[in-house]
Amino acid sequence: LSAKTITRLKADWWMDYELWQKRDLGSRRFLYIWADGVYFKPRMAEEKQCVLVIVGADEYGRKELLAMTDGFRESTQSWREVLLDLKRRGLKQDPKLAIGDGALGFWTALREVFATTREQRCWVHKTMNVLNAMPKSVQAKAKGHLHDIWQAETKAEANVAFDFFVKTYGVKWDKAVAK
Structure with a gap:
């Protein structure tokens, strides 16, 4: 594609993005929200x-x-701006549940903007944090045991799976279990 074509397409896409970013959200109720900050390093x-x-x-x-x-x-300020913008665009009722990683800025802003929303740590992020504190040789097995916790049908089954994980890995990898 020529430079002129790329410039034109980029301008069209930017206009679409700006319209999308301003769209009204008031016609639907969002019960759950997932939040994450994604990092990348552009070349320049x-x-x-x-x-x-x-x-x-x-x-x-x-x-x-x-x-x-x-x-x-x-x-916190960046997340606050995002959440307040959602409210401005029509998200009037607090979501029932928000799922996110361990970044404290999101949780602080969430409590300010959607005070009644319950909080849940993302299991994908939590699993990665736990496994990163263990040697590669045990990660696959430990990952299966972590899945047994969050995929349990009942809270009682989750507690049994949690206790098993602590007993199995806590002696050698206490830092992983502490996470």
């Missing part, structure tokens, strides 16, 4: 760029990308 930039992403799910289980914008790392 000195610092890593952070893109703040929020995905929502409505009462029918339909997921939709609600927000995707650049932020300063994953600061």
